[in-house]
Amino acid sequence: xxxxxxDRVSRDFDLPGGGTYRVLEDISFDVETGAFVAIVGPSGCGxxxxxxxxxxxxxxxxGQVQSGGTPLAGLNRRATYLFQQDxxxxxxxxxxxxxxxxxxAGAPRAEAAARAAEWLGRVGLSPFAAHYPAQLSGGMRKRVxxxxxxxxxxxxxxxxxxxxxLDVHTRQRMETELLALWEGADAAAATTPATAGERKTxxxxxHDLEEAIALADEVVVLSAGPASRIVARHRVTLDRxxxxxxxxxxxxxxxxxxxxxxxxRAEVRKSQxxxxxxxx
Amino acid sequence: xxxxxxxxxRLVLFxxxxxxxxxxxxxxxxxxxxxxxxxxxxxxxxxxRRIGTWMRAGTLWMHxxxxxxxxxxxxxAGAALGIGFGFALAxxxxxxxxxxxxxxxxxxxxxxxxxxLFLLWFxxxxxxxxxxxxTLVFFVMFFNTYQGVRDASQVLIDNVRMLGxxxxxxxRHVLVPSAxxxxxxxxxxxxxxxxxxxVVGEYLGSTRGLGYVIQQAEGTFDTTGVFAGMTxxxxxxxxxxxxxxxxxxWLLRWK
Numbered sequence: 001x002x003x004x005x006x007d008r009v010s011r012d013f014d015l016p017g018g019g020t021y022r023v024l025e026d027i028s029f030d031v032e033t034g035a036f037v038a039i040v041g042p043s044g045c046g047x048x049x050x051x052x053x054x055x056x057x058x059x060x061x062x063g064q065v066q067s068g069g070t071p072l073a074g075l076n077r078r079a080t081y082l083f084q085q086d087x088x089x090x091x092x093x094x095x096x097x098x099x100x101x102x103x104x105a106g107a108p109r110a111e112a113a114a115r116a117a118e119w120l121g122r123v124g125l126s127p128f129a130a131h132y133p134a135q136l137s138g139g140m141r142k143r144v145x146x147x148x149x150x151x152x153x154x155x156x157x158x159x160x161x162x163x164x165x166l167d168v169h170t171r172q173r174m175e176t177e178l179l180a181l182w183e184g185a186d187a188a189a190a191t192t193p194a195t196a197g198e199r200k201t202x203x204x205x206x207h208d209l210e211e212a213i214a215l216a217d218e219v220v221v222l223s224a225g226p227a228s229r230i231v232a233r234h235r236v237t238l239d240r241x242x243x244x245x246x247x248x249x250x251x252x253x254x255x256x257x258x259x260x261x262x263x264x265r266a267e268v269r270k271s272q273x274x275x276x277x278x279x280x
Numbered sequence: 281x282x283x284x285x286x287x288x289x290r291l292v293l294f295x296x297x298x299x300x301x302x303x304x305x306x307x308x309x310x311x312x313x314x315x316x317x318x319x320x321x322x323x324x325x326x327x328x329r330r331i332g333t334w335m336r337a338g339t340l341w342m343h344x345x346x347x348x349x350x351x352x353x354x355x356x357a358g359a360a361l362g363i364g365f366g367f368a369l370a371x372x373x374x375x376x377x378x379x380x381x382x383x384x385x386x387x388x389x390x391x392x393x394x395x396x397l398f399l400l401w402f403x404x405x406x407x408x409x410x411x412x413x414x415t416l417v418f419f420v421m422f423f424n425t426y427q428g429v430r431d432a433s434q435v436l437i438d439n440v441r442m443l444g445x446x447x448x449x450x451x452r453h454v455l456v457p458s459a460x461x462x463x464x465x466x467x468x469x470x471x472x473x474x475x476x477x478x479v480v481g482e483y484l485g486s487t488r489g490l491g492y493v494i495q496q497a498e499g500t501f502d503t504t505g506v507f508a509g510m511t512x513x514x515x516x517x518x519x520x521x522x523x524x525x526x527x528x529x530w531l532l533r534w535k
Contacts, residue, residue, distance in 0.1 A: 055442060057438055057441075057442075075441060075442065077444075079442070080442055080443070081438070081439070081442040083435050083438070083439060085435045086435075087435045087436055087438070087439035088439075089436060089440070089453065089454065089457070090534055090535075091457040091460075091532075091534045092453075092534070093534075100440065100443055100453070101443040101444055104440070104443055104444045104445050104446075104449050104453075105444055132533075132534040133534075134534065134535065148443070149442075149443070152443060152444065
Protein backbone atom coordinates (compact mmCIF):
# COMPACT_ATOMS: atom_id res chain seq x y z
CA UNK A 1 0.00 0.00 0.00
CA UNK A 2 1.14 3.55 -0.71
CA UNK A 3 1.04 5.84 2.34
CA UNK A 4 2.12 9.03 0.63
CA UNK A 5 2.31 9.90 -3.04
CA UNK A 6 3.64 13.10 -4.55
CA ASP A 7 2.71 13.56 -8.19
CA ARG A 8 4.59 16.24 -10.15
CA VAL A 9 4.60 18.59 -7.18
CA SER A 10 6.02 22.08 -7.67
CA ARG A 11 6.00 24.91 -5.18
CA ASP A 12 6.70 28.61 -5.71
CA PHE A 13 7.15 31.36 -3.17
CA ASP A 14 6.40 35.01 -3.79
CA LEU A 15 9.43 37.23 -3.61
CA PRO A 16 9.10 40.45 -1.60
CA GLY A 17 10.03 42.53 -4.66
CA GLY A 18 7.48 40.78 -6.89
CA GLY A 19 7.96 37.68 -8.99
CA THR A 20 8.26 34.14 -7.69
CA TYR A 21 10.96 31.81 -6.53
CA ARG A 22 10.56 28.14 -7.44
CA VAL A 23 11.64 25.92 -4.56
CA LEU A 24 10.46 22.49 -5.72
CA GLU A 25 10.14 21.43 -9.32
CA ASP A 26 8.21 18.44 -10.53
CA ILE A 27 8.76 16.16 -7.56
CA SER A 28 7.19 12.72 -7.87
CA PHE A 29 7.71 9.82 -5.54
CA ASP A 30 5.81 7.23 -3.51
CA VAL A 31 6.39 6.22 0.06
CA GLU A 32 5.19 2.73 0.87
CA THR A 33 3.36 2.04 4.10
CA GLY A 34 5.80 1.12 6.83
CA ALA A 35 8.87 2.39 4.97
CA PHE A 36 11.51 4.68 6.43
CA VAL A 37 12.51 7.17 3.75
CA ALA A 38 15.21 9.79 4.24
CA ILE A 39 15.51 12.91 2.11
CA VAL A 40 18.93 14.51 1.81
CA GLY A 41 20.08 17.53 -0.10
CA PRO A 42 22.23 20.62 0.23
CA SER A 43 20.91 23.36 2.50
CA GLY A 44 18.36 25.57 0.80
CA CYS A 45 17.14 22.82 -1.51
CA GLY A 46 13.59 22.88 -0.18
CA UNK A 47 13.64 19.79 2.03
CA UNK A 48 11.51 21.50 4.68
CA UNK A 49 9.15 22.82 2.03
CA UNK A 50 8.68 19.27 0.80
CA UNK A 51 7.71 18.12 4.30
CA UNK A 52 5.38 21.10 4.75
CA UNK A 53 3.64 20.14 1.52
CA UNK A 54 3.33 16.52 2.69
CA UNK A 55 1.94 17.79 6.01
CA UNK A 56 -0.62 19.99 4.27
CA UNK A 57 0.80 23.10 5.95
CA UNK A 58 1.65 24.34 2.45
CA UNK A 59 -0.28 23.51 -0.69
CA UNK A 60 1.61 22.72 -3.88
CA UNK A 61 1.61 25.38 -6.58
CA UNK A 62 0.99 22.59 -9.05
CA GLY A 63 0.77 18.83 -8.81
CA GLN A 64 -0.99 16.67 -6.30
CA VAL A 65 -0.37 15.00 -2.96
CA GLN A 66 -2.17 11.80 -2.05
CA SER A 67 -2.27 10.61 1.50
CA GLY A 68 -3.51 7.10 2.18
CA GLY A 69 -4.90 6.94 -1.35
CA THR A 70 -6.99 10.12 -1.24
CA PRO A 71 -6.00 13.60 -2.49
CA LEU A 72 -4.83 15.85 0.31
CA ALA A 73 -6.94 18.91 1.11
CA GLY A 74 -5.87 20.99 4.09
CA LEU A 75 -3.84 19.43 6.89
CA ASN A 76 -2.73 15.85 6.51
CA ARG A 77 -4.68 14.07 9.22
CA ARG A 78 -2.75 10.84 8.73
CA ALA A 79 0.51 12.57 9.64
CA THR A 80 2.36 14.03 12.58
CA TYR A 81 5.32 16.34 12.26
CA LEU A 82 8.44 16.47 14.38
CA PHE A 83 9.91 19.91 13.82
CA GLN A 84 13.53 20.91 13.77
CA GLN A 85 12.93 23.64 16.32
CA ASP A 86 11.58 23.13 19.80
CA UNK A 87 7.83 22.95 19.47
CA UNK A 88 6.79 21.88 22.97
CA UNK A 89 4.43 24.27 24.70
CA UNK A 90 6.66 25.93 27.31
CA UNK A 91 3.72 26.61 29.66
CA UNK A 92 2.66 22.98 29.89
CA UNK A 93 4.41 20.35 31.97
CA UNK A 94 6.16 17.45 30.25
CA UNK A 95 3.20 15.19 31.09
CA UNK A 96 0.65 17.64 29.66
CA UNK A 97 2.77 18.14 26.56
CA UNK A 98 2.87 14.43 25.87
CA UNK A 99 -0.85 14.09 26.52
CA UNK A 100 -1.69 17.14 24.39
CA UNK A 101 -2.75 15.30 21.25
CA UNK A 102 -5.10 13.09 23.27
CA UNK A 103 -6.51 16.05 25.20
CA UNK A 104 -7.17 17.90 21.94
CA ALA A 105 -9.03 14.87 20.62
CA GLY A 106 -11.22 14.96 23.71
CA ALA A 107 -9.86 11.91 25.55
CA PRO A 108 -10.90 11.63 29.21
CA ARG A 109 -8.32 13.16 31.55
CA ALA A 110 -7.53 9.94 33.35
CA GLU A 111 -6.98 8.01 30.14
CA ALA A 112 -4.81 10.76 28.63
CA ALA A 113 -2.72 10.91 31.82
CA ALA A 114 -2.29 7.14 31.93
CA ARG A 115 -1.16 6.91 28.32
CA ALA A 116 1.15 9.90 28.73
CA ALA A 117 2.73 8.18 31.74
CA GLU A 118 3.17 5.03 29.68
CA TRP A 119 4.91 6.98 26.92
CA LEU A 120 7.09 8.91 29.33
CA GLY A 121 8.25 5.55 30.62
CA ARG A 122 9.00 4.41 27.09
CA VAL A 123 11.25 7.41 26.41
CA GLY A 124 12.81 7.15 29.88
CA LEU A 125 11.47 10.40 31.27
CA SER A 126 9.04 9.26 33.98
CA PRO A 127 10.85 11.19 36.74
CA PHE A 128 10.44 14.42 34.75
CA ALA A 129 6.68 14.30 34.22
CA ALA A 130 6.02 17.39 36.32
CA HIS A 131 8.92 19.42 34.90
CA TYR A 132 8.50 22.20 32.37
CA PRO A 133 10.34 21.97 29.01
CA ALA A 134 12.67 24.83 29.99
CA GLN A 135 14.03 22.62 32.77
CA LEU A 136 15.09 19.82 30.42
CA SER A 137 18.15 19.36 28.19
CA GLY A 138 17.86 19.51 24.40
CA GLY A 139 17.96 15.73 24.05
CA MET A 140 15.26 15.27 26.69
CA ARG A 141 13.04 17.81 24.98
CA LYS A 142 13.41 15.90 21.71
CA ARG A 143 12.34 12.71 23.46
CA VAL A 144 9.29 14.47 24.87
CA UNK A 145 8.49 15.71 21.37
CA UNK A 146 8.81 12.17 19.97
CA UNK A 147 6.45 10.86 22.63
CA UNK A 148 4.08 13.78 21.99
CA UNK A 149 3.77 12.79 18.34
CA UNK A 150 3.99 9.04 18.67
CA UNK A 151 1.22 8.89 21.25
CA UNK A 152 -1.45 10.08 18.81
CA UNK A 153 -0.64 7.10 16.63
CA UNK A 154 -0.88 8.48 13.10
CA UNK A 155 0.37 6.31 10.28
CA UNK A 156 2.86 8.82 8.82
CA UNK A 157 5.61 10.58 10.75
CA UNK A 158 7.25 13.59 9.13
CA UNK A 159 10.57 14.59 10.68
CA UNK A 160 12.49 17.71 9.76
CA UNK A 161 16.13 17.41 10.87
CA UNK A 162 14.85 16.62 14.35
CA UNK A 163 18.29 15.93 15.82
CA UNK A 164 20.39 18.51 14.00
CA UNK A 165 20.64 20.83 17.01
CA LEU A 166 22.00 18.09 19.29
CA ASP A 167 25.61 17.18 19.97
CA VAL A 168 27.02 14.09 18.25
CA HIS A 169 26.62 11.66 21.15
CA THR A 170 23.11 12.73 22.10
CA ARG A 171 22.26 12.55 18.46
CA GLN A 172 23.39 8.94 18.08
CA ARG A 173 21.42 8.05 21.18
CA MET A 174 18.32 9.69 19.78
CA GLU A 175 18.77 7.88 16.46
CA THR A 176 19.02 4.60 18.32
CA GLU A 177 15.89 5.39 20.33
CA LEU A 178 14.01 6.44 17.23
CA LEU A 179 14.85 3.18 15.49
CA ALA A 180 13.90 1.19 18.58
CA LEU A 181 10.52 2.94 18.73
CA TRP A 182 9.92 2.48 15.03
CA GLU A 183 11.06 -1.14 14.86
CA GLY A 184 9.19 -1.95 18.03
CA ALA A 185 6.08 -0.15 16.86
CA ASP A 186 4.23 -3.49 16.82
CA ALA A 187 4.53 -3.75 20.58
CA ALA A 188 3.91 -0.06 21.12
CA ALA A 189 0.76 0.05 19.09
CA ALA A 190 -0.69 -2.97 20.89
CA THR A 191 -2.76 -0.62 23.09
CA THR A 192 -4.60 0.55 20.00
CA PRO A 193 -5.76 -2.59 18.22
CA ALA A 194 -6.78 -0.81 15.01
CA THR A 195 -3.18 -0.33 13.91
CA ALA A 196 -1.52 -3.09 15.91
CA GLY A 197 1.31 -4.76 14.07
CA GLU A 198 1.68 -1.95 11.54
CA ARG A 199 4.92 -0.09 11.34
CA LYS A 200 4.68 3.64 10.94
CA THR A 201 5.79 5.27 7.73
CA UNK A 202 8.58 7.77 8.28
CA UNK A 203 9.68 10.60 6.02
CA UNK A 204 12.89 11.92 7.51
CA UNK A 205 14.64 15.05 6.24
CA UNK A 206 18.29 15.56 7.07
CA HIS A 207 21.38 17.19 5.64
CA ASP A 208 23.51 14.46 7.21
CA LEU A 209 24.03 11.57 4.80
CA GLU A 210 25.38 9.25 7.50
CA GLU A 211 22.24 9.74 9.52
CA ALA A 212 20.08 9.14 6.45
CA ILE A 213 21.75 5.84 5.55
CA ALA A 214 21.91 4.63 9.15
CA LEU A 215 18.19 5.08 9.65
CA ALA A 216 16.40 4.67 6.35
CA ASP A 217 15.27 1.99 3.89
CA GLU A 218 15.65 4.43 1.07
CA VAL A 219 17.58 7.67 0.59
CA VAL A 220 16.22 10.30 -1.80
CA VAL A 221 18.68 12.95 -2.96
CA LEU A 222 17.38 16.40 -3.92
CA SER A 223 19.29 18.73 -6.21
CA ALA A 224 20.54 22.14 -5.20
CA GLY A 225 17.94 24.92 -5.27
CA PRO A 226 16.28 26.79 -6.80
CA ALA A 227 13.83 24.42 -8.49
CA SER A 228 15.03 21.31 -6.70
CA ARG A 229 14.36 17.97 -8.33
CA ILE A 230 14.99 14.42 -7.28
CA VAL A 231 18.42 13.45 -8.64
CA ALA A 232 18.83 9.99 -7.16
CA ARG A 233 17.12 7.31 -5.08
CA HIS A 234 19.11 4.66 -3.30
CA ARG A 235 17.83 1.54 -1.52
CA VAL A 236 19.51 0.83 1.79
CA THR A 237 19.70 -2.92 2.20
CA LEU A 238 21.45 -3.04 5.58
CA ASP A 239 19.92 -5.59 7.96
CA ARG A 240 17.56 -4.60 10.73
CA UNK A 241 17.57 -4.16 13.61
CA UNK A 242 20.56 -1.89 13.11
CA UNK A 243 23.08 -0.63 15.60
CA UNK A 244 23.61 3.01 14.72
CA UNK A 245 26.91 3.13 16.58
CA UNK A 246 28.57 0.17 14.81
CA UNK A 247 27.02 0.68 11.42
CA UNK A 248 29.28 3.47 10.28
CA UNK A 249 32.36 1.31 9.92
CA UNK A 250 30.69 -1.60 8.11
CA UNK A 251 31.85 -2.12 4.48
CA UNK A 252 28.30 -2.17 3.10
CA UNK A 253 27.62 1.15 4.80
CA UNK A 254 30.85 2.70 3.57
CA UNK A 255 30.20 1.58 -0.02
CA UNK A 256 26.70 2.97 -0.04
CA UNK A 257 27.89 6.19 1.55
CA UNK A 258 30.47 6.60 -1.21
CA UNK A 259 27.92 5.98 -3.93
CA UNK A 260 25.33 8.44 -2.61
CA UNK A 261 27.90 11.01 -1.62
CA UNK A 262 29.28 11.21 -5.15
CA UNK A 263 25.81 12.39 -6.26
CA UNK A 264 25.18 14.61 -3.27
CA ARG A 265 28.62 16.21 -3.41
CA ALA A 266 27.96 17.63 -6.87
CA GLU A 267 24.73 19.21 -5.59
CA VAL A 268 26.38 20.64 -2.50
CA ARG A 269 29.04 22.22 -4.75
CA LYS A 270 26.34 23.77 -6.92
CA SER A 271 24.47 25.12 -3.92
CA GLN A 272 27.61 26.82 -2.70
CA UNK A 273 28.07 28.56 -6.04
CA UNK A 274 24.50 29.61 -6.71
CA UNK A 275 23.04 32.63 -4.90
CA UNK A 276 20.07 30.49 -3.89
CA UNK A 277 22.35 28.39 -1.72
CA UNK A 278 21.85 30.56 1.29
CA UNK A 279 18.10 30.48 0.96
CA UNK A 280 16.66 28.52 3.90
CA UNK B 281 22.21 29.42 44.72
CA UNK B 282 18.97 30.03 46.57
CA UNK B 283 20.89 31.37 49.58
CA UNK B 284 22.78 33.78 47.36
CA UNK B 285 19.49 34.98 45.93
CA UNK B 286 18.01 35.47 49.38
CA UNK B 287 21.16 37.29 50.45
CA UNK B 288 21.05 39.72 47.51
CA UNK B 289 17.33 40.29 48.11
CA ARG B 290 18.05 41.36 51.65
CA LEU B 291 20.88 43.57 50.54
CA VAL B 292 18.56 45.31 48.07
CA LEU B 293 15.89 45.76 50.75
CA PHE B 294 18.48 47.22 53.09
CA UNK B 295 19.70 49.78 50.58
CA UNK B 296 16.15 50.64 49.58
CA UNK B 297 15.45 51.47 53.22
CA UNK B 298 18.67 53.50 53.43
CA UNK B 299 17.73 55.55 50.33
CA UNK B 300 14.23 56.19 51.67
CA UNK B 301 15.43 57.25 55.13
CA UNK B 302 18.13 59.45 53.58
CA UNK B 303 15.59 61.34 51.46
CA UNK B 304 13.15 61.75 54.36
CA UNK B 305 15.95 62.80 56.72
CA UNK B 306 17.29 65.34 54.24
CA UNK B 307 13.79 66.73 53.69
CA UNK B 308 13.05 66.98 57.42
CA UNK B 309 16.53 68.42 58.13
CA UNK B 310 16.42 71.08 55.42
CA UNK B 311 13.03 72.26 56.66
CA UNK B 312 14.20 72.34 60.31
CA UNK B 313 17.26 74.35 59.27
CA UNK B 314 14.87 76.74 57.51
CA UNK B 315 16.60 76.10 54.18
CA UNK B 316 13.25 74.94 52.80
CA UNK B 317 9.93 76.60 53.55
CA UNK B 318 7.35 74.11 54.93
CA UNK B 319 4.63 76.24 53.34
CA UNK B 320 5.78 74.96 49.93
CA UNK B 321 7.10 71.47 50.67
CA UNK B 322 5.53 70.55 54.04
CA UNK B 323 7.42 68.22 56.38
CA UNK B 324 7.57 64.40 56.67
CA UNK B 325 6.41 64.34 60.30
CA UNK B 326 3.45 66.65 59.50
CA UNK B 327 2.49 64.41 56.60
CA UNK B 328 2.57 61.28 58.75
CA ARG B 329 0.55 63.05 61.44
CA ARG B 330 -2.01 64.17 58.85
CA ILE B 331 -2.43 60.65 57.53
CA GLY B 332 -2.92 59.51 61.15
CA THR B 333 -5.60 62.15 61.67
CA TRP B 334 -7.42 61.01 58.50
CA MET B 335 -7.24 57.40 59.61
CA ARG B 336 -8.71 58.13 63.03
CA ALA B 337 -11.45 60.31 61.55
CA GLY B 338 -12.26 57.52 59.10
CA THR B 339 -12.35 59.86 56.11
CA LEU B 340 -9.23 58.20 54.65
CA TRP B 341 -10.97 54.84 54.23
CA MET B 342 -14.02 56.42 52.66
CA HIS B 343 -12.01 58.37 50.07
CA UNK B 344 -9.57 55.55 49.48
CA UNK B 345 -12.33 53.00 48.92
CA UNK B 346 -14.00 55.27 46.36
CA UNK B 347 -10.73 55.74 44.45
CA UNK B 348 -9.96 52.02 44.59
CA UNK B 349 -13.42 51.11 43.41
CA UNK B 350 -13.09 53.41 40.40
CA UNK B 351 -9.58 52.11 39.67
CA UNK B 352 -10.56 48.46 39.86
CA UNK B 353 -13.66 48.95 37.71
CA UNK B 354 -11.60 50.91 35.20
CA UNK B 355 -8.87 48.30 35.19
CA UNK B 356 -11.25 45.37 34.75
CA ALA B 357 -13.36 47.03 32.04
CA GLY B 358 -10.31 48.45 30.24
CA ALA B 359 -8.49 45.14 30.38
CA ALA B 360 -11.51 43.18 29.16
CA LEU B 361 -12.02 45.56 26.23
CA GLY B 362 -8.31 45.82 25.45
CA ILE B 363 -7.71 42.07 25.53
CA GLY B 364 -10.88 41.39 23.53
CA PHE B 365 -10.01 43.90 20.81
CA GLY B 366 -6.37 42.84 20.86
CA PHE B 367 -7.34 39.25 20.14
CA ALA B 368 -9.91 40.12 17.52
CA LEU B 369 -7.56 42.38 15.57
CA ALA B 370 -4.59 40.06 15.88
CA UNK B 371 -6.64 37.20 14.45
CA UNK B 372 -8.11 39.31 11.66
CA UNK B 373 -5.45 41.26 9.75
CA UNK B 374 -8.14 42.89 7.57
CA UNK B 375 -9.95 44.34 10.56
CA UNK B 376 -6.63 45.46 12.02
CA UNK B 377 -5.73 47.36 8.86
CA UNK B 378 -9.13 49.02 8.62
CA UNK B 379 -9.16 50.16 12.24
CA UNK B 380 -5.48 51.07 12.50
CA UNK B 381 -5.75 54.85 11.83
CA UNK B 382 -8.71 55.20 14.20
CA UNK B 383 -6.91 53.45 17.03
CA UNK B 384 -3.89 55.69 16.53
CA UNK B 385 -6.09 58.78 16.51
CA UNK B 386 -7.93 57.82 19.67
CA UNK B 387 -4.70 56.93 21.43
CA UNK B 388 -3.24 60.34 20.55
CA UNK B 389 -5.98 62.23 22.41
CA UNK B 390 -4.71 63.56 25.76
CA UNK B 391 -7.05 61.94 28.28
CA UNK B 392 -7.32 65.09 30.43
CA UNK B 393 -9.35 66.82 27.71
CA UNK B 394 -11.82 63.94 27.82
CA UNK B 395 -12.49 64.37 31.53
CA UNK B 396 -14.93 67.31 31.20
CA LEU B 397 -16.79 65.41 28.47
CA PHE B 398 -17.08 62.34 30.66
CA LEU B 399 -18.33 64.51 33.53
CA LEU B 400 -21.01 65.77 31.19
CA TRP B 401 -21.92 62.32 29.92
CA PHE B 402 -21.62 60.21 33.06
CA UNK B 403 -22.14 62.75 35.86
CA UNK B 404 -20.14 63.62 38.97
CA UNK B 405 -20.28 60.07 40.41
CA UNK B 406 -17.82 57.24 39.93
CA UNK B 407 -18.69 56.38 36.33
CA UNK B 408 -17.01 59.40 34.77
CA UNK B 409 -13.80 58.38 36.58
CA UNK B 410 -14.16 54.77 35.56
CA UNK B 411 -14.54 55.90 31.96
CA UNK B 412 -11.36 57.96 32.17
CA UNK B 413 -9.45 55.01 33.66
CA UNK B 414 -10.80 52.76 30.89
CA THR B 415 -9.46 55.05 28.15
CA LEU B 416 -6.00 54.81 29.69
CA VAL B 417 -5.98 51.08 30.46
CA PHE B 418 -7.57 50.02 27.18
CA PHE B 419 -4.71 51.06 24.93
CA VAL B 420 -1.95 49.57 27.04
CA MET B 421 -3.81 46.25 27.21
CA PHE B 422 -4.82 46.38 23.58
CA PHE B 423 -1.34 46.95 22.19
CA ASN B 424 0.22 44.32 24.42
CA THR B 425 -2.39 41.66 23.67
CA TYR B 426 -2.15 42.38 19.96
CA GLN B 427 1.62 42.08 20.09
CA GLY B 428 1.45 38.98 22.27
CA VAL B 429 -0.86 37.11 19.92
CA ARG B 430 1.07 38.16 16.81
CA ASP B 431 4.27 37.18 18.56
CA ALA B 432 3.16 33.57 19.16
CA SER B 433 5.70 31.24 17.60
CA GLN B 434 4.68 29.79 14.23
CA VAL B 435 6.30 26.46 15.08
CA LEU B 436 4.17 26.09 18.22
CA ILE B 437 1.08 26.90 16.17
CA ASP B 438 1.98 24.43 13.40
CA ASN B 439 2.84 21.79 15.97
CA VAL B 440 -0.50 21.87 17.81
CA ARG B 441 -2.34 22.02 14.50
CA MET B 442 -0.57 18.86 13.40
CA LEU B 443 -1.53 17.34 16.76
CA GLY B 444 -5.14 17.96 15.78
CA UNK B 445 -6.06 21.29 17.40
CA UNK B 446 -9.15 23.12 16.21
CA UNK B 447 -9.10 26.91 15.87
CA UNK B 448 -10.58 27.28 19.36
CA UNK B 449 -8.08 24.89 20.88
CA UNK B 450 -5.30 26.78 19.14
CA UNK B 451 -6.45 29.98 20.85
CA ARG B 452 -6.76 28.30 24.22
CA HIS B 453 -3.57 26.26 24.28
CA VAL B 454 -1.18 28.51 22.36
CA LEU B 455 -2.36 32.06 21.71
CA VAL B 456 -3.79 32.88 25.14
CA PRO B 457 -0.79 31.57 27.12
CA SER B 458 1.57 33.25 24.68
CA ALA B 459 -0.26 36.56 25.03
CA UNK B 460 -0.43 36.21 28.82
CA UNK B 461 3.25 37.02 29.14
CA UNK B 462 2.70 40.31 27.38
CA UNK B 463 -0.58 41.02 29.14
CA UNK B 464 1.00 40.52 32.53
CA UNK B 465 4.00 42.63 31.76
CA UNK B 466 1.53 45.39 30.91
CA UNK B 467 -0.64 44.80 33.98
CA UNK B 468 1.71 46.79 36.20
CA UNK B 469 1.55 49.76 33.84
CA UNK B 470 -2.20 49.40 33.45
CA UNK B 471 -2.70 49.35 37.19
CA UNK B 472 -0.83 52.64 37.54
CA UNK B 473 -2.86 54.12 34.68
CA UNK B 474 -6.14 53.00 36.23
CA UNK B 475 -5.32 54.85 39.44
CA UNK B 476 -4.13 57.89 37.49
CA UNK B 477 -7.41 57.93 35.54
CA UNK B 478 -9.49 57.69 38.69
CA VAL B 479 -7.55 60.35 40.58
CA VAL B 480 -7.41 62.82 37.68
CA GLY B 481 -11.15 62.34 37.20
CA GLU B 482 -11.78 63.06 40.86
CA TYR B 483 -9.43 66.00 40.77
CA LEU B 484 -11.38 67.63 37.95
CA GLY B 485 -14.81 67.20 39.45
CA SER B 486 -16.12 65.06 42.27
CA THR B 487 -17.14 65.08 45.89
CA ARG B 488 -15.24 62.03 47.09
CA GLY B 489 -12.00 60.16 46.50
CA LEU B 490 -8.31 60.86 46.99
CA GLY B 491 -8.19 63.12 43.93
CA TYR B 492 -10.91 65.21 45.56
CA VAL B 493 -8.92 65.32 48.84
CA ILE B 494 -5.80 66.50 47.04
CA GLN B 495 -7.74 69.07 45.05
CA GLN B 496 -9.39 70.46 48.21
CA ALA B 497 -6.00 70.71 49.95
CA GLU B 498 -4.50 72.54 46.98
CA GLY B 499 -7.42 74.95 47.01
CA THR B 500 -6.44 76.05 50.52
CA PHE B 501 -2.65 75.95 49.94
CA ASP B 502 -2.49 73.02 52.34
CA THR B 503 0.69 71.36 51.02
CA THR B 504 0.68 68.83 53.88
CA GLY B 505 -2.70 67.58 52.69
CA VAL B 506 -1.47 67.32 49.10
CA PHE B 507 1.62 65.32 50.09
CA ALA B 508 -0.40 63.15 52.48
CA GLY B 509 -2.81 62.30 49.66
CA MET B 510 0.06 61.48 47.31
CA THR B 511 1.75 59.32 49.94
CA UNK B 512 -1.39 57.26 50.52
CA UNK B 513 -1.76 56.76 46.76
CA UNK B 514 1.86 55.71 46.35
CA UNK B 515 1.73 53.18 49.18
CA UNK B 516 -1.52 51.65 47.95
CA UNK B 517 -0.24 51.29 44.37
CA UNK B 518 2.97 49.69 45.66
CA UNK B 519 0.99 47.16 47.68
CA UNK B 520 -1.31 46.20 44.81
CA UNK B 521 1.67 45.97 42.49
CA UNK B 522 3.34 43.48 44.82
CA UNK B 523 0.16 41.39 44.72
CA UNK B 524 0.16 41.44 40.92
CA UNK B 525 3.82 40.39 40.88
CA UNK B 526 3.00 37.36 43.03
CA UNK B 527 0.10 36.40 40.78
CA UNK B 528 2.35 36.80 37.75
CA UNK B 529 5.05 34.60 39.26
CA TRP B 530 2.49 31.89 39.81
CA LEU B 531 0.89 32.13 36.37
CA LEU B 532 4.22 32.27 34.57
CA ARG B 533 5.90 29.63 36.74
CA TRP B 534 6.91 27.64 33.67
CA LYS B 535 9.49 30.25 32.67
